[in-house]
Amino acid sequence: MPRRTATLLASTLMLIALLCAGVLIPVPYAEMSPGPTVNTLGEHSGEPVLEISGRKTYPTTGHLNMTTVRVTGPDYTMNLFEAVYGWLEHDNAVVPHKTLYPEGQTAEEADQENAEEFSQSQESAKASALRQLKIPVATQTVVGSVVKDMPADGRLHAGDVIKAVDGKPVTEAAGVAKLVTLHKPGEKVRFTIIPAKTAAAAEKQGKRPSTGTKDITLTTQKAEDGRAIVGIQAEVDHILPFSIDVKLADVGGPSAGLMFALGIVDKLTPQDLTGGKFVAGTGTIDDKGKVGPIGGISMKTVGARDKGAEFFLTPKDNCATAAKDTPPGLTLVKVNTIGDAVSALQKIRSGDTDGLPSCSPAGRS
Incomplete structure (x- = not known):
C-alpha cells in the first residue's frame, strides 16, 4: 500500500474512532x-x-412574563460530543451534573423537590402580593412534610395545623422544633392539631380553623446530633381572605414567585401596572416580599427577549451576571423587593425609563 494512502487511511480511522x-x-x-x-x-x-x-378584579394589558430554564433530566447521560457542542453554543450552558442534581438524587425525588418549591413559591407570592396591597393575611403553623419511617409517619400529615405541643401554644414554625427538643429521645411528646381536611375546609371560606382539634402523642427518636425528633418539617401557612389559584402545570422550582406576585397585584389594582408594555422577569419571593436570586439568569433573559420582552425584572443578586451578556434591546431592571418591582412598573408605564434602577457588570457602577 502506498505510504500516502496508508497515512490517509490511518487518519480516517483515527477520526472515526474519535x-x-x-x-x-x-x-x-x-x-x-x-x-x-x-x-x-x-x-x-x-x-x-x-x-x-x-x-x-380589574382588566390588565401587556405582559408580566415568568421565565424558565430547560434542563436535561437527572437520568440523562450526556456524551462528550454533546458537551462540546453545548459549550460552543452561545445561548446554552453546560454545567456539572451535581450542580443541578445532588449525587444520589433520583428523577422522582428531583420532580418532587421542584414541585414542592413551586407550590411554596405560589403561597409566598400570594401573601406578598396581598401585603403589598395592604390586605391582611393571617398565618398559622402547619406540618409541611413528614419523614418516612419516623415517629410522625402515618400519625401526622402534611397540612395538619399545629395548635400546641405539650399544651404550649405554637405561634411560629420554629417553635415546634424548640418544644420537641425539650424532650430526651424516647420520651413522649403531645401534639394538638387540626387535621388537614378540616383546616382546608375552613380556609376555603377564608377563615382560620378553630374547631375540631385532636391530640396525637408520639415517642421521640434520637437524631444524628443527639436531639429528640419526631420527623416533621413545620411551615408557615397563609390564610387568604379570598381565593387565588395558580393554574400552571409542568413547571417546577421557586423562581416564578416574583412574577406571580406582580400578576396578582396587577389584577387587584384599578390602574394597569404595565401600560401595555412587555415586561418579563424572574426571582424567588418570600411572604414579606423579599426577592431572591435564581439560577440560569442568562438563559432566562435570552428566552424573554426572543418572545419580545422590552424590560426584564432582575433580582439584585443576579444583576452582575445578567449584565455581562444582555440580549440587544432588553433593559435589565434591578429589584430587591416586590415594592421595587411595582415602582419600576409604574415608571415603565409612565415612560420614565431613565429613572429605572439598572443592572451593571461586576466592577462597574
Missing part, C-alpha cells in the same frame, strides 16, 4: 437552555394562569 468516542463516552455534565415564558396576566392551555374569586 467521533465514536465522542458519542459513546459519557461525561458528568448537564445542559441548561432557554425555556418557555408564560404571561401571568394571560392564559395557558386555555385557562387563566391566575384566577381570583371572592374579590373585585
Whole structure:
C-alpha cells in the first residue's frame, strides 16, 4: 500500500474512532437552555394562569412574563460530543451534573423537590402580593412534610395545623422544633392539631380553623446530633381572605414567585401596572416580599427577549451576571423587593425609563 494512502487511511480511522468516542463516552455534565415564558396576566392551555374569586378584579394589558430554564433530566447521560457542542453554543450552558442534581438524587425525588418549591413559591407570592396591597393575611403553623419511617409517619400529615405541643401554644414554625427538643429521645411528646381536611375546609371560606382539634402523642427518636425528633418539617401557612389559584402545570422550582406576585397585584389594582408594555422577569419571593436570586439568569433573559420582552425584572443578586451578556434591546431592571418591582412598573408605564434602577457588570457602577 502506498505510504500516502496508508497515512490517509490511518487518519480516517483515527477520526472515526474519535467521533465514536465522542458519542459513546459519557461525561458528568448537564445542559441548561432557554425555556418557555408564560404571561401571568394571560392564559395557558386555555385557562387563566391566575384566577381570583371572592374579590373585585380589574382588566390588565401587556405582559408580566415568568421565565424558565430547560434542563436535561437527572437520568440523562450526556456524551462528550454533546458537551462540546453545548459549550460552543452561545445561548446554552453546560454545567456539572451535581450542580443541578445532588449525587444520589433520583428523577422522582428531583420532580418532587421542584414541585414542592413551586407550590411554596405560589403561597409566598400570594401573601406578598396581598401585603403589598395592604390586605391582611393571617398565618398559622402547619406540618409541611413528614419523614418516612419516623415517629410522625402515618400519625401526622402534611397540612395538619399545629395548635400546641405539650399544651404550649405554637405561634411560629420554629417553635415546634424548640418544644420537641425539650424532650430526651424516647420520651413522649403531645401534639394538638387540626387535621388537614378540616383546616382546608375552613380556609376555603377564608377563615382560620378553630374547631375540631385532636391530640396525637408520639415517642421521640434520637437524631444524628443527639436531639429528640419526631420527623416533621413545620411551615408557615397563609390564610387568604379570598381565593387565588395558580393554574400552571409542568413547571417546577421557586423562581416564578416574583412574577406571580406582580400578576396578582396587577389584577387587584384599578390602574394597569404595565401600560401595555412587555415586561418579563424572574426571582424567588418570600411572604414579606423579599426577592431572591435564581439560577440560569442568562438563559432566562435570552428566552424573554426572543418572545419580545422590552424590560426584564432582575433580582439584585443576579444583576452582575445578567449584565455581562444582555440580549440587544432588553433593559435589565434591578429589584430587591416586590415594592421595587411595582415602582419600576409604574415608571415603565409612565415612560420614565431613565429613572429605572439598572443592572451593571461586576466592577462597574
